[in-house]
Amino acid sequence: MNLTEKILARHSGRRKVAPGEFIEASVDLILANDVTAPLAIAEFEKAGARKVFDPDRIVLVPDHFTPCKDIRSAEMVKKLREFSRRYGVRFYEIGRAGIEHALLPEEGLILPGELIIGADSHTCTYGALGAFSTGVGSTDVAAAMISGRVWLKVPEAMKLVYTGRRQPWVGGKDLILYTIGLIGVDGARYQTMELTGPAIDSLPMDDRFTMCNMVIEAGAKNGIILPDTITLSYLTEVAPQKKVTLDWPGCEADATWKKCLEIDVSLIEPQVAAPPLPSNSRSVREFAGQRIDQVVIGSCTNGRLSDLRRAAAIFRYGSVHPEVRAIIIPATQKIYQQAMAEGLMDIFLKAGCVISPPTCGPCLGGHMGVLGKNEVAIATTNRNFIGRMGDTSSQVYLANPEVAAASALKGRIAHPEEVLP
Amino acid sequence: MTLKGKVWTVGDHVNTDEIIAARYLNTTDGKELAAHCLEGLRPELVKQVSQGDFLVAGENFGCGSSREHAPLAIKEAGFSVVIACSFARIFLRNAINIGLPVIEIPSAREIKEGDLLEIDFQKGKIRNLTRKVEYTWSGYPPFLQELIESGGLMKWVTRKYIGSD
The missing domain is CATH 3.30.499.10 (Aconitase, domain 3)
Structure with a gap:
């Protein structure tokens, strides 16, 4: 078994x-x-x-x-x-x-x-x-x-x-x-x-x-x-x-x-999944230039402390593009506190991000960052289905926190290495 | 049980956000949910469906979220059965649990919009009266058949766990 x-x-x-x-x-x-x-x-x-x-x-x-x-x-x-x-x-x-x-x-x-x-x-x-x-x-x-x-x-x-x-x-x-x-x-x-x-x-x-x-x-x-x-x-x-101990027999031979x-994995570059399915994933380089209106960093997928650390490591190199809004959502109260203590929230705020309380909110188009007609988001969330984050004409691209943060700075989908000094 | 109805079709990988968008999930009222059924995909459909019609889909119908509001909206919108090449697993169990019949047949794609179907559940036969074709369906595994015959999961659990209380 x-x-x-x-x-x-x-x-x-x-x-x-x-x-x-x-x-x-x-x-x-x-x-x-x-x-x-x-x-x-x-x-x-x-x-x-x-x-x-x-x-x-x-x-x-x-x-x-x-x-x-x-x-x-x-x-x-x-x-x-x-x-x-x-x-x-x-x-x-x-x-x-x-x-x-x-x-x-x-x-x-x-x-x-x-x-x-x-x-x-x-x-x-x-x-x-x-x-x-x-x-x-x-x-x-x-x-x-x-x-x-x-x-x-x-x-x-x-x-x-x-x-x-x-x-x-x-x-x-x-x-x-x-x-x-x-x-x-x-x-x-x-x-x-x-x-x-x-x-x-x-x-x-x-x-x-x-x-x-x-x-x-x-x-x-x-x-x-x-x-x-x-x-x-x-x-x-x-x-x-x-x-807890590790008394695990592992997978049996049968x-x-x-x-x-x-x-x-050494062949895998940072991935972006284009709408409307998570399976539309390819290297971020293939999407460079796609304009965006909103960035969401959070969710049950990527709202943990290390995700926020990764995003902050990018946001410290600049400010959110004038035509973009970036929403940061620490997934829990504890993660929020730890991010505060580490100074990550300062970095986000200085860069021009808005910080939301923990919520699933925008991931499912619920609240706290719903998209209007024809708007485009890049998000660290899990689904890019039609209308997932708002209007049925809006679009969601899925990515990791560094790619989302780099895109926020550039105003378009960007590889993290593009924003390094 | 034999059901007869008209077919409405959708494609592959129809997800639960398309079946019922999250913005409508601030209610559990079936009728209200039904008003927005499949809105993300075919906004006019819900006004055209007659009670007892069939929804026919391609692969992986109902993928995405676990929201039971999805089969509920379909049922309340008037669809009596969903036929698909395949179903996403949470949708399938939700449909069975709430008593929305689902039929998995690989040839579902051959059924076209507007076709008139007759489904005989006992015999596992689906007759396409428009195209004069018949499909057979092997039915549910015995465990699921028992669940369905009990009237759904809650009736089954109630009898088993509360009945003697």
Whole structure:
């Protein structure tokens, strides 16, 4: 069995599972947000449930339309708050929270080997810590809040082996955009993507989160990375009380893969994905000159501290182009504080960026940076679908934080090396 | 169960933002969501659909976000079944969980807009009455069939976990 199959077997009381089998698995953590939880709560109540299976294992994070953008979104968050008070489930209020997929790992709520479901497609992020983690719907969450279980089909597996040394300005975002470009937006549909190889072994934790975060853009059920010393040192910091160890047997010799793919990362340049699909990724050089109106640096994909550090390393060389607005969104309250303490916020403010509170906001065209007709953005977010960030005629290009920052300075899509003195 | 209806088509990789844009997600009301169903792709479609019509798509239908509002909007807009070459996985489970029938057949692309179809769920037959062609469909795996027959996930879970409470 591979890593995903081992976790699924352990959570369904079986010695072995095989691709295609349907299982009912126990869940270690259930997540929902301000968009998906209200539907889940309605279903939970309609079913006549009087208690949740375990309040400690349910987390509600209002992050999509918060701080609430209008009366209706305020009413939706109110439902989460009230549900949390009534049933004792975890609720993260704004000011003590952030974007769910940055927040939960930071809070030490995710451990290797666990099984996590979330009513948000980017729940797959936590595979970076060696957990099985996948996005589901609101009704799934309602059912799991009652039963503590979820129905799953054991996925087939794709093994990706990343070799070679990363070029300058290339991070996890570029590796995953390149991969999606290679296999397509449904290249891993229903499958697990196990990310392996020497280039993953040396990849920092934040970049691993970014990669696992975007496996859904290739249609994958989950992405997963075998825990190692990088995982362990991260967990020791965020969850010292949990005393995590690395007693991982690794992938058994009989692990079977539907497909194995080797990717030499030394050939990958910083990537940009053109609208309207994340698979339209090519070297940033091919897009140089594309004018832009807005830059967004943040989201569950690239709103972590190292992303802000990378952006600041570019913004210190200039000011945001007069015809461009740049929005910086630290993903959590803690990241915001750390960025302040390191002086990153000063750099952003001096360069003419606006800093938003933690929110998913513009990534999904919710608020805090919605695009008007025919406007063009380059963003460190995860989707560039038609109308994703605003009007259906607007466009989104996806990139890493350095490329986004360099583009903000130039007023057009730019390679980071263009802005260095 | 046999259903008869007219076909409306969309292409490959139709994503959940096109099915229901995030700006409308500040409500969970199915009727309101339905008013904006597929607005990003075919803004006029929702006004033309009659109750019971079929939506036919290419590959990877419903990719993107986990928003259950997407199958909900489609169902409330009047579509009785979605047929596609393939479905994105979260959309598929959401549709099954809320009781929107979905049919995966590789030949979905041969079905054209305006065609009249008759679907026989028991026999797994889709008859294209306009083109006089018949497609067979192998049905759902037994586990999913049980879920559907129970009336959806909540009924299944309620019976299993709350019934004896």
